[in-house]
Amino acid sequence: MKTRIRENEIYTILHNSEDNVFELRFKDTSNMSWETFQDEMLEQTRLAAKYKPEAFFLDTKNFDFGIGPEMQTWIDEEIFPKFSANGLRKYAYLVSDEFISQLSIEQLMAEGNAEKQFITKYFNTEEEAFAWLKKA
Numbered sequence: 001m002k003t004r005i006r007e008n009e010i011y012t013i014l015h016n017s018e019d020n021v022f023e024l025r026f027k028d029t030s031n032m033s034w035e036t037f038q039d040e041m042l043e044q045t046r047l048a049a050k051y052k053p054e055a056f057f058l059d060t061k062n063f064d065f066g067i068g069p070e071m072q073t074w075i076d077e078e079i080f081p082k083f084s085a086n087g088l089r090k091y092a093y094l095v096s097d098e099f100i101s102q103l104s105i106e107q108l109m110a111e112g113n114a115e116k117q118f119i120t121k122y123f124n125t126e127e128e129a130f131a132w133l134k135k136a
Helices: 034-051 069-085 099-110 112-117 126-134
Strands: 002-007 011-016 021-026 055-059 090-094 119-123
Touching (some): 011 034, 021 034, 055 126, 090 126, 119 126
Parallel strands (some): 021 055, 090 119
Antiparallel strands (some): 002 011
């Protein structure tokens, strides 16, 4: 069963309780500020503490926000440890068509704590992503 647990102008998060997966679908990030991004990441850690998802599916097709080095460091030091502590182990990304945004996501996940704490893969279709997430 999928339950909508957060929705705003930037994204929607569903919790798939059957597979224990968060599904985050970006809507419009073109005017998002760093402060808003930071606040939303902190809210996601609170949701992770409540629901304890094992995996995160992120549809980044509409993600148009570059994550700079300072932001990457903050996420790596402040956000990823909280996700990991609450049982998150896998990230599946539906890739963005926006090159800079996709590159910043891949850099974030390939460096620092993310690489040590999570298994991350990138997909062109949702079907591939969810099939991979369901594997043990």
